[in-house]
Amino acid sequence: xxxxxxxxxGPVLSIxxxxxxxxxxxxxxxxxxGLSSSIYTNDVARAFRAMRDIEAGITYVxxxxxxxxxxxxxGGVKDTGxxxxxxxxxxxxxxxxxxxxxxxxxxxxxxxxxxxxx
Amino acid sequence: MxxxxxxxxxxxxxxxxxxxxxxxxxxxxRNDLIGxxxxxxxxxxxxxxxxxxxAFAKWRLVPAPKRGEMLYRxxxxxxxxxxxxxxxxxxxxxxxxxxxxxxxxxxIDTAFYTAGEGRRLFGETTASELPDxxxxxxxxxxxxxxxxxxxxxPIAIPTWKLFPALLCGNTAVLKPAEDTPHTxxxxxxxxxxxxxxxxxxxxxxxxxxxxxxxxxxxxxxxLVSFTGxxxxxxxxxxxxxxxxxxxxxxxxxxxxxIVMEDADLNLALEGALWGAFGTTGQxxxxxxxxxxxxxxxxxxxxxxxxxxxxxxxxxxLEPGIDVKKCIAMCxxxxxxxxxxxxxxxxxxxxxGLTVTSIGQRSSIR
Numbered sequence: 497x498x499x500x501x502x503x504x505x506g507p508v509l510s511i512x513x514x515x516x517x518x519x520x521x522x523x524x525x526x527x528x529x530g531l532s533s534s535i536y537t538n539d540v541a542r543a544f545r546a547m548r549d550i551e552a553g554i555t556y557v558x559x560x561x562x563x564x565x566x567x568x569x570x571g572g573v574k575d576t577g578x579x580x581x582x583x584x585x586x587x588x589x590x591x592x593x594x595x596x597x598x599x600x601x602x603x604x605x606x607x608x609x610x611x612x613x614x
Numbered sequence: 615m616x617x618x619x620x621x622x623x624x625x626x627x628x629x630x631x632x633x634x635x636x637x638x639x640x641x642x643x644r645n646d647l648i649g650x651x652x653x654x655x656x657x658x659x660x661x662x663x664x665x666x667x668x669a670f671a672k673w674r675l676v677p678a679p680k681r682g683e684m685l686y687r688x689x690x691x692x693x694x695x696x697x698x699x700x701x702x703x704x705x706x707x708x709x710x711x712x713x714x715x716x717x718x719x720x721x722i723d724t725a726f727y728t729a730g731e732g733r734r735l736f737g738e739t740t741a742s743e744l745p746d747x748x749x750x751x752x753x754x755x756x757x758x759x760x761x762x763x764x765x766x767x768p769i770a771i772p773t774w775k776l777f778p779a780l781l782c783g784n785t786a787v788l789k790p791a792e793d794t795p796h797t798x799x800x801x802x803x804x805x806x807x808x809x810x811x812x813x814x815x816x817x818x819x820x821x822x823x824x825x826x827x828x829x830x831x832x833x834x835x836x837l838v839s840f841t842g843x844x845x846x847x848x849x850x851x852x853x854x855x856x857x858x859x860x861x862x863x864x865x866x867x868x869x870x871x872i873v874m875e876d877a878d879l880n881l882a883l884e885g886a887l888w889g890a891f892g893t894t895g896q897x898x899x900x901x902x903x904x905x906x907x908x909x910x911x912x913x914x915x916x917x918x919x920x921x922x923x924x925x926x927x928x929x930x931l932e933p934g935i936d937v938k939k940c941i942a943m944c945x946x947x948x949x950x951x952x953x954x955x956x957x958x959x960x961x962x963x964x965x966g967l968t969v970t971s972i973g974q975r976s977s978i979r
Contacts, residue, residue: 506895578862588778591755598749
C-alpha cells in the first residue's frame, strides 16, 4: 500500500501490526529507503538484534526516529542517498580529496616493488 | 512597498541580472509578504561560480586552524542572533519557535564542532618500504562546491554542509530553497560580519529548475551536495555522473518505529508523537510508520489517538501551538509546488483507505 511505502513529508502516521520481532524487522526494512529507525523494547537481546539487522543509516533504541546530534554521521542506506555521510568526522570525506605524498631523501632513484624484491 | 532582498556574489548584494523576483510569504498567513527575492538564472550562477573559483585560489592556502577560528566567530554571531534568526525562520517556513530555535542551535553546534576540527583535520603517516623515504597522506580541498538545500532546516542543513566545506579550504555557492530565502540572507550577513573573505561564500536565490540546475551542471563546480527529494536527487546524480563530478545526496526516508510488546508503552507513545507530528512530520527522519506487536496494538492506538487529538495546529509564532501548518499545503494553494515539491503531488489515498481523520483504521498489509 502506497501510504506504507512512499515518503509523505507531513504529519501522517501509519500503524502496522505484526506477530513477532522478526516480522517487525522485515516490515521495517520493506521500503526503498533506509534513513532513520527506532525500536522500543526492554529486551536487550532484541535491541542488539535490531541494531544489527535494521537496514538504516541511523537506529535509536528506546528513542524516536528524530534527534540526531552533529558529531555523529548522518545519512542513510538504499535510496536515501549515495553512500555519503554528513556531520561527524565522516563529512570531511565528502568535502576533501585525499592526497598521498612521498618524499625521497636518499638522493638516488629508488623503485618501489622492484628494488626491495626478494 | 515590499522589501527587496538580493543575491550575495563576490562580496556584494546584487539583484538577478534579469531583474526578475519571486514572492516569499508566511505559510501561516498568506497576506504577510516577507519580501521579493531574485529569481536567478544562468548568468547569476555564472557570476557566483566565477567569484567562488577566484576566491578558492587564496582561501585554500589559509591555514585550516585559521579557517576554524573564523568559523568559531560565525558560531558566536549565530548564538548572538539566535532569537532573531529563529523568528525570521518561523515567519517564512512556519515551524514553531521552540523548533526554529533548535534549528539555529544545530548551526551553532556545527560551527563550534567544525572550528575545533581546524586543529585536527588529520592525515596519516606510514613507513615507506624503501630507506630514506617518507610517506604521508593529507586532506586537500575539492574546489567550488554547490550546496543545494531544502526548506525544512534552513540553518541546520546549509551550515552542516557549508562549515565543513569551508574548513577543508573549499569555496561555495549556496542555493537555498525558494521557501526559505530570508533565513539564508541572514546567514550570509553573519558570515560577512565574521570576516569570511570576499567570494568564499556566494548566495544565489531562485527555483531549483533554473538556478539549482544551472549550478549543478556548471563545469567549474567540482562538488554538489544536495538534500531533498529522491526524484531530484536522481536528476542531479545523473548530471554529475556525466561530468564525473563528486555528488553527495541526502534524500527520502520512510522511517519506522518498532514497538515490542515488552516495551514501555508510555515512552513509545511520547516517541511516536514527537517523531511523527513534531516539525509537522517534515523532517527527513520523521516517524512515518509504527510497526507494533499485535498484543499491544489496540491499546497503543487508543493512547495515540487520544493524544493526537489534543495537538494544537496553528501559527508557529503564537504560544501554545504544537504543530505548524503544513508547508506543502500552503505551497499547493499558492501554486508554488513544482519540481522540488516535498510531497508527491500525485499522492491520493490508496483504494480501500481514506485518510480523513485521526485514528482511522484500515487493513494496511
